[in-house]
Every structure is written in structure tokens, then in C-alpha cells.
Amino acid sequence: MPKRGGKHAEMGREMRAECKRAKVEAACSPSVMSFESPDSLFGTLISPIKQEVFFREYWEQKPLLVQRNDPLLAAYYQSLFQLSDLKELCSQGLYYGRDINICRCVNGKKKVLNKEGKVNYMQLKKDFDQKKATIQFHQPQRFKEELWKIQEKLECYFGSLVGSNVYITPRGSQGLPPHYDDVEPGDLLYFPRGTIHQADTPLGVSYSTHVTISTYQNNSWGDFLLDTIPGLVFDTAKEVVELRTSIPRQLLMQVDIADSTKNLSSLLRRLADRLENTRELRSSDMKKDFIMNRLPPCLGCDSAPLTPGGKLPKIDSKIRLQFRDHAVITVEPDHENSDDIRREMVYVYHSLKNRRESHMMGTDEDTASEEGTAQQIHGLRFPLSYLDALKQIWSSSTVHVKELNLISDAEKENLALSLWTECLIEVI
Structure with a gap:
């Protein structure tokens, strides 16, 4: 299985579709997150969008912007991570590359401005103020307990790893190309896999901070088949003689194996038949x-x-x-x-x-x-x-x-x- 890294790759091909904006009245918004269960936590994250609506209309289909004018929720989101948190965290020993990236978007391309070794907060703040560089902080849930609470519940909800990054961008700057939406504190954006996104901090604002939370990396049907098919073949071969029959002589040396694909297709159908009649499919x-x-x-x-x-x-x-x-x-x-x-x-x-x-x-x-x-x-x-x-x-x-x-x-x-x-x- 591929190993999970802390630095998520920038997303797929460019997409210009506008987010559908779901404007929400303050009275409909929750004031805090509900940690009673994984289901309730996810429900409050996307509220007032219902979970069945989200998975039917948005999940892996199109972006969604949920705008909420709730000052308590906005204050809660803002408390998840702030620039001031970095001063204390740097004293604990953060490293460029592993924990923090310093970058700017120059002529539509990401330019990394990292130093070597441990991060010095004064140098970090200097690059932020003078070079207008974005601070990208990897996996803040390692240090921020509220993000730990959120992501632990989301891992239970999805049954998949949930990672996060924090981006802090100074005014009049952007760190990563090429598309952005005007999101306010308390708002939530959902992007399906492959949606390119970025944050831009307009003039008049000292800096902006946003947290990206991602899941379902390497968690597709293709990944699941690669994991489960070997066990299915192993078990089926105990009972199906054809799977234990030798492959044609010199098959591994041939460039064109078209003559053997008919036999291979037949064996795959036998596996499919067994799969339909089994209650066990091993994923280890x-x-x-x-x-x-x-x-x-x-x-x-x-x-x-x-x-x-x-x-x-x-x-x-x-x-x-x-x-x-x-x-x-x-x-x-x-x-x-x-x-x-x-x-x-x-x-x-x-x-x-x-x-x-x-x-x-x-x-x-x-x-x-x-x-x-x-x-x-x-x-x-x-x-x-x-x-x-x-x-x-x-x-x-x-x-x-x-x-x-x-x-x-x-x-x-x-x-x-x-x-x-x-x-x-x-x-x-």
C-alpha cells in the first residue's frame, strides 16, 4: 500500500466551474461543533445542508460553498489555528519541508522559499511580512487539540485517513495558483477530488488563514480491488483447477499475448462468480x-x-x-x-x-x-x-x-x- 505523506499534492487539472453558493440564515447555523458522534460532527460541519443531500448532489460531483453569518461559528473556526500559534510551536522544534513550507505564487507558479533545518520564528515572520510569503503548515492536528478532535471523528465517519494543512497568506498576496473563492470566516468549502483551488488575501486585510481538511486519498474502488483480489485468487485457486493449470509455454517472453486473453477472461469470470456467492472479501x-x-x-x-x-x-x-x-x-x-x-x-x-x-x-x-x-x-x-x-x-x-x-x-x-x-x- 502507498504510504501516506503529510504534504498533499496540489490538485488535478484546472476546473473553472463556479461553486454553487448555499446562503444560510444565521438562525439556521450551529453555534458550535457537535462531538457527540462522528455522524453529528459531520452534520454540524455541513449544516444546514443535510447529509443525504450532500452525498446525493455534491460528493465527488461538484463544489459547494456554505456561507454562514454566525459570529460564534466564525470565532470557533478562527480559533482552530492562528499566526500567533506558530511562535510557541516553533519553540518546540519545527523543520522546513517536514512541518512548514514558505512559498509564493510568482507568474502563476509556486516558488518555495524554505531555509534549511529548524524554523526560526523571527525569520519566518520576516519572510511573511517582507517577502509576502504564504506559510503552509503541515498536519496541525499534531499540535492543535481541537483539530485532533475534528479529524479523529471524521476518520471514524469516513473510515479513511483525514489530513489537514493550514495556509496563512499576507495581504495583497497569494501562495498557490490558480483559482480562488471569496470565503469569509465561518464559511465552508467542499471540493471534489481534482478541483484546483487557492486562497487570495485582498488589500485591507492584514492576513488570511484557512484550514484544508482532506480525505479518501488512495481509497478508490481500484485501490480496494488491488488489495482484495490477491486473496480472492488465492482462495479460489484451492477449489478451481483451472487457476492451478500452467500458463502457456514462453508466455512471459511474448510481446503479444492476445491468444491468451480469452483464457484469462474466462478465469476472471470464474472469480466474479465466486465473488457474487461469497460473504467474505478480505482486505488486510x-x-x-x-x-x-x-x-x-x-x-x-x-x-x-x-x-x-x-x-x-x-x-x-x-x-x-x-x-x-x-x-x-x-x-x-x-x-x-x-x-x-x-x-x-x-x-x-x-x-x-x-x-x-x-x-x-x-x-x-x-x-x-x-x-x-x-x-x-x-x-x-x-x-x-x-x-x-x-x-x-x-x-x-x-x-x-x-x-x-x-x-x-x-x-x-x-x-x-x-x-x-x-x-x-x-x-x-
Whole structure:
């Protein structure tokens, strides 16, 4: 799977379609974000546009500008990140390129004005004031708790990584080409993939700040097929003899394989037939990539690591799953068995111990070793016979340990205790 980087690429081909402006009365606007659930958070972000309308009419189709004349909402948006925040953050050790880019739009092209090494705030402010350079700050959710709260909920809502960048542009300047909309504090812009955009700060305003939040990178049907088809082929080949038949002699040496495409098409139809009749389609790499790199839960913005609490689960205990949106179940070959014939195991991966500080910052080996930001995947490993019991826990609001679909009481208690130790379940 491709690794996620902190610096999102500038978007696709130029598009001149005007945003449809949804003008909203102040009385309809929420005053604050609702963090009760991922669904409620997304609802307040796009309010008063209904979620079903957004996904039916705008999602991956056309831009949307939601204008809201709510001073409380505007003040909340402005508090997410300000130029003054950079002074404190620079003292913590920010680096050009990794954390901050200094750039200007010159003759329609982006010109990067970065220095080397650590960012000095006085030099940064000088470039901002005198060179009229835009400050691009990568992944501010690593430092700003309110953005952590927002993006963690959005990752739960979309089931995909959510990154962000902050752009601070001085008056009479722009940092990135080539299209802009006149957006006011409290407004929200949605762009489908491929929409080119920019921010321009007009004269009369000291500077402008906007936050871009993006998701669904490398999360298309094509990406999903690349992840799941190998497992489907592997499983189908156990039963379909044709998939285990040798390819034609010297096929790999031929330039034109037209004669073999008929056989290949037939095999692909067999795979499609099997897919229609199966309830299981394994996605392990995409699941692991998402879980390993996403934000940990934001629990009152307390960054202390989670520890098990409450009563130990026993055979008569009633349990329920915690952090459902932060854990996935996969079936994979045993990672710890190097034999040619590898038995399948069930893996439960979770993001409860992930490091917020390295979220969406890629896997640069030099940076990881220097700053200690390398992510690792956390989870548990069980025999394949535990799969049905795990599905019970994941699909039920509550379940009694003694009712888990396992043979012995010892296995039932072992499963519950293992999940409790990882803070994935609680006893109620």
C-alpha cells in the first residue's frame, strides 16, 4: 500500500466551474461543533445542508460553498489555528519541508522559499511580512487539540485517513495558483477530488488563514480491488483447477499475448462468480494501513495512554465493545510461522496506542529515527476458531462471555481478557 505523506499534492487539472453558493440564515447555523458522534460532527460541519443531500448532489460531483453569518461559528473556526500559534510551536522544534513550507505564487507558479533545518520564528515572520510569503503548515492536528478532535471523528465517519494543512497568506498576496473563492470566516468549502483551488488575501486585510481538511486519498474502488483480489485468487485457486493449470509455454517472453486473453477472461469470470456467492472479501493491507496511521481516540484531549480499567471479565460477565470505530478484524496467514504452508489466523488491529505526533507524516526513515515518530501496528492474534466469537462481540451492543461461540469456558475467558487488556472491551 502507498504510504501516506503529510504534504498533499496540489490538485488535478484546472476546473473553472463556479461553486454553487448555499446562503444560510444565521438562525439556521450551529453555534458550535457537535462531538457527540462522528455522524453529528459531520452534520454540524455541513449544516444546514443535510447529509443525504450532500452525498446525493455534491460528493465527488461538484463544489459547494456554505456561507454562514454566525459570529460564534466564525470565532470557533478562527480559533482552530492562528499566526500567533506558530511562535510557541516553533519553540518546540519545527523543520522546513517536514512541518512548514514558505512559498509564493510568482507568474502563476509556486516558488518555495524554505531555509534549511529548524524554523526560526523571527525569520519566518520576516519572510511573511517582507517577502509576502504564504506559510503552509503541515498536519496541525499534531499540535492543535481541537483539530485532533475534528479529524479523529471524521476518520471514524469516513473510515479513511483525514489530513489537514493550514495556509496563512499576507495581504495583497497569494501562495498557490490558480483559482480562488471569496470565503469569509465561518464559511465552508467542499471540493471534489481534482478541483484546483487557492486562497487570495485582498488589500485591507492584514492576513488570511484557512484550514484544508482532506480525505479518501488512495481509497478508490481500484485501490480496494488491488488489495482484495490477491486473496480472492488465492482462495479460489484451492477449489478451481483451472487457476492451478500452467500458463502457456514462453508466455512471459511474448510481446503479444492476445491468444491468451480469452483464457484469462474466462478465469476472471470464474472469480466474479465466486465473488457474487461469497460473504467474505478480505482486505488486510488497506485496513492495516488505515488503522496503523490514523489518529488515536481523543478522550477529553488527554494524551495519556489508555490503560485497562474496571472489573476483570469472567465467564459470567457481561461485556461490550469499546472504540468500535478504532478496531478492525482481519484473517491473514500466520505472521509468526515461516513454514511453506502457513495456517490462517485472526488479527484484531486497533489505533488506541497510535501516536498523534506522527499522524499523516509519512514514513521518512531519517525523520522517524531522529524524532521517534515511526508508527507501528497494535493488536492481537487469535486462532481462526475465534472468528465467530469476535464477530459476536463486534455485532452486538452487549454479550455475555459464557455465550461466546467458542468450545470451552477457558477460551471464552481468554478472548475476553485479551480484549480487555487492550482496552477494547469493558465489563458492565
